[in-house]
Amino acid sequence: MSPWSEDRGPKWPLFVGFGCLLVGLVGGFLLMTGVVDRTSDEPDRPAAGRTTTPAGPDDTPSADPADPSEPRLGVVSWGMAAGQLAVVVRNDSDRVIDRARVAITARDRSGVALLTTSGTPKDVCCTIVGLAPGQEFGLFAQLRSELRDVADVEVRPVSADLGETGDAPRIDVGRPKLHRETDDTVVTVRLTAHGELTGYVAAQAVLVDENGAVAQVVSGRFYCFAPGEPRRIRLRLFHPVPAQLQLERVLAQAIPDGVPPGVPGRC
Numbered sequence: 001m002s003p004w005s006e007d008r009g010p011k012w013p014l015f016v017g018f019g020c021l022l023v024g025l026v027g028g029f030l031l032m033t034g035v036v037d038r039t040s041d042e043p044d045r046p047a048a049g050r051t052t053t054p055a056g057p058d059d060t061p062s063a064d065p066a067d068p069s070e071p072r073l074g075v076v077s078w079g080m081a082a083g084q085l086a087v088v089v090r091n092d093s094d095r096v097i098d099r100a101r102v103a104i105t106a107r108d109r110s111g112v113a114l115l116t117t118s119g120t121p122k123d124v125c126c127t128i129v130g131l132a133p134g135q136e137f138g139l140f141a142q143l144r145s146e147l148r149d150v151a152d153v154e155v156r157p158v159s160a161d162l163g164e165t166g167d168a169p170r171i172d173v174g175r176p177k178l179h180r181e182t183d184d185t186v187v188t189v190r191l192t193a194h195g196e197l198t199g200y201v202a203a204q205a206v207l208v209d210e211n212g213a214v215a216q217v218v219s220g221r222f223y224c225f226a227p228g229e230p231r232r233i234r235l236r237l238f239h240p241v242p243a244q245l246q247l248e249r250v251l252a253q254a255i256p257d258g259v260p261p262g263v264p265g266r267c
Contacts, residue, residue, distance in 0.1 A: 107154070
């Protein structure tokens with residue numbers, strides 16, 4: 001039927017009126033029954049690809065801490081500065097952690113999770129490599145905004161591969177130095193590797209505040225290391241840090257055979 005009639009004129013208003021009435025009735029019914037999706041009222045979700053996410057229900061899969069085949073990690077120190085949550089962990093297992101992707105969770109005094117992140121499988125921020133028993137490793141999470149009221153930070157494995165018990169390759173660290181630049185923070189250090197190597201090495205520079213608590217971790221992966229041959233490397237943070245932060249130490253690990261090195265270079 002045409003909306004127009006030569007003898008009665010336009011019928012559009014009648015059609016529009018019936019349409020509005022029908023939409024109102026249907027919409028009201030759906031709202032009362034809960035069928036309408038109102039997720040637009042929730043906070044904005046992080047954009048795809050970001051590694052740090054606001055904490056919600058903690059459904060990140062994790063390794064079983066009671067399983068002897070899973071790594072045991074202890075948090076040595078943690079802190080925040082210049083848009084980063086930095087954590088130093090220790091391997092409390094009796095086996096080398098060849099590779100472990102971990103979840104970092106910050107909680108308030110009530111135990112409520114304020115942030116949790118495990119990065120992506122390709123991220124180096126939340127992945128431990130080549131960590132011998134009793135040794136330490138630096139991890140970090142980039143923050144989109146300042147976290148307040150953090151009382152505790154926990155680190156737990158999400159997935160892990162353990163090596164055999166026994167000695168792991170050793171890396172001697174010498175002459176670490178902090179360089180402050182206008183738009184960057186650089187740590188230079190001399191590394192000398194010993195033992196059976198793949199040629200790939202991971203390193204983390206630990207910066208601490210005036211109280212000695214970790215505040216920043218500067219991380220990097222490097223290649224073409226040979227046993228007994230010293231090399232000088234540069235660890236870059238790509239932004240300046242507060243003046244009160246100082247370099248405490250540099251940690252370094254040989255990346256085991258079969259573990260993705262996380263660096264594109266080849267020897």
